[in-house]
Amino acid sequence: MVLTKMKEIAEAYLRKTVTNAVVTVPAYFNDSQRQATKDAGTIAGLNVLRIINEPTAAAIAYGLDKKGAGERNVLIFDLGGGTFDVSILTIEDGIFEVKSTAGDTHLGGEDFDNRMVNHFVQEFKRKHKKT
Numbered sequence: 001m002v003l004t005k006m007k008e009i010a011e012a013y014l015r016k017t018v019t020n021a022v023v024t025v026p027a028y029f030n031d032s033q034r035q036a037t038k039d040a041g042t043i044a045g046l047n048v049l050r051i052i053n054e055p056t057a058a059a060i061a062y063g064l065d066k067k068g069a070g071e072r073n074v075l076i077f078d079l080g081g082g083t084f085d086v087s088i089l090t091i092e093d094g095i096f097e098v099k100s101t102a103g104d105t106h107l108g109g110e111d112f113d114n115r116m117v118n119h120f121v122q123e124f125k126r127k128h129k130k131t
Helices: 002-014 031-043 054-061 110-129
Strands: 021-023 047-053 072-078 084-092 095-104
Touching: 002 021, 002 031, 021 031, 031 047, 047 054, 054 072, 054 084, 054 095, 072 095
Parallel strands: 021 047
Antiparallel strands: 072 084, 084 095
């Protein structure tokens, strides 16, 4: 359902038919969850070229696959989606391997947003002498 809607949004924006997709999933997804995501893409009318971990996608978006030579360990923080996730990746010769991932459902997403808003409201009140 979500992938169908995203396909429709992409097609409306591009004014073209979208047939191929790379889909990101949380690093903690197991093989069954990854396969279910791929199946959902097929049901949505997409040819899912690849399923990649969100931390890997973040590293690629930042260009870490193109920076430096040799093996590198990278720490990725993900504050979205209702959790705060931390993943450690090893990158070598364009190959990304998730070494470890952990998260806390009370530190990311809406909880994080609410705490940030409250913090800045208090800061505003303090700076502008508002009660």
